[in-house]
Amino acid sequence: MTAQIIDGTAIALKVRNEVKEKVAARIAAGKSQPALATVLVGERVDSVAYVSMKQKACAELGMTSYHKPVPADISQEDLENLIKELNADPKVNGILVQLPLPSHLDEERVLQLINIEKDVDGFSPINLGRLAQKGREPLFVPCTPYGCIYLLKEAGVTIKGANAVVLGRSNIVGMPAALLLVKEDATVTIVHSRTKDIPAVLKNADIIIAAIGRAQMVRGDWIKPGAAVIDVGINGIPVLDDKGNPVLSEKTGKPKQKLVGDVNYDEAKEVAGFITPVPGGVGPMTIAMLMVNTLRAAEIQDQ
Numbered sequence: 001m002t003a004q005i006i007d008g009t010a011i012a013l014k015v016r017n018e019v020k021e022k023v024a025a026r027i028a029a030g031k032s033q034p035a036l037a038t039v040l041v042g043e044r045v046d047s048v049a050y051v052s053m054k055q056k057a058c059a060e061l062g063m064t065s066y067h068k069p070v071p072a073d074i075s076q077e078d079l080e081n082l083i084k085e086l087n088a089d090p091k092v093n094g095i096l097v098q099l100p101l102p103s104h105l106d107e108e109r110v111l112q113l114i115n116i117e118k119d120v121d122g123f124s125p126i127n128l129g130r131l132a133q134k135g136r137e138p139l140f141v142p143c144t145p146y147g148c149i150y151l152l153k154e155a156g157v158t159i160k161g162a163n164a165v166v167l168g169r170s171n172i173v174g175m176p177a178a179l180l181l182v183k184e185d186a187t188v189t190i191v192h193s194r195t196k197d198i199p200a201v202l203k204n205a206d207i208i209i210a211a212i213g214r215a216q217m218v219r220g221d222w223i224k225p226g227a228a229v230i231d232v233g234i235n236g237i238p239v240l241d242d243k244g245n246p247v248l249s250e251k252t253g254k255p256k257q258k259l260v261g262d263v264n265y266d267e268a269k270e271v272a273g274f275i276t277p278v279p280g281g282v283g284p285m286t287i288a289m290l291m292v293n294t295l296r297a298a299e300i301q302d303q
């Protein structure tokens, strides 16, 4: 069997175009332009890149973004004051604090402070708590897990009644992904670093969401034939030549890297029914769902 490839780039583009049309329609109707505030603490290279992609997406979709870079050594009090200012600013619909924060800062207190109507990342304890409760709905769902579920639905995978295994239990991906699957009526098992015999756990999984940050760990023969595999992992590994030696970049002289997921794609695609590639799977969906959430924040605040 060769899996159906779930094209995250194409699906994310469709989502973004839908958001763009809705933004244009609301502006034409005299409503405000949705606005996202991005708070960047310090200058971590990956965080700078993620924030700039988010600002670019806002511009492309007709939304405003306010960039709030602050020094890495900002005090807890100053950062909390910035969040309070953004909470109070009626021009700001969504607040995104780029994680991780430097270790001297209390991440939980910062996230807790974000007004839940502006919590477009869905990380506030109230939104996450509502996700975990029966009969309650969060205002916002964390973007990466939201994207995973969206991809499954777009591919036509039946979630209701399926056996689903989520690899990873982080606050930002694994745990909310598992909670979302439960809300969609799947029977869910969560795998983490203390789980015994992971291949045996995966054997009956109709749906796998892998978010562990371990390059190509999930092997093809761990996967049930026909399963849907959503690979969240983003891992850099060295590019090797035919003899197994690292290939050096002509520009920098350093070993070339390529991105791979947590699943061994070449093996898995021969067994799975559906699979997301890395790159081009979950990655583009994360920003697309942030844009969905930012538009939703503006709509909630219209009321």
Ligand code: NDP
Binding pocket: 144, 167, 168, 169, 170, 171, 172, 173, 174, 191, 192, 193, 194, 195, 211, 212, 213, 214, 232, 233, 234, 235, 282, 283, 284, 286
């Ligand atoms: P974390 O490091 O926060 O969490 C990793 C989880 O995987 C933990 O729950 C950990 O278990 C578990 N784990 C680690 N090693 C193993 C192992 N050998 N066997 C079983 N479980 C293991 O990572 P994140 O959730 O933040 O990210 C996961 C991956 O997803 C990363 O590659 C990251 O780059 C990627 N990512 C991709 C995004 C996208 O947009 N595509 C967005 C966010 C993340 P324990 O709890 O026991 O420590």
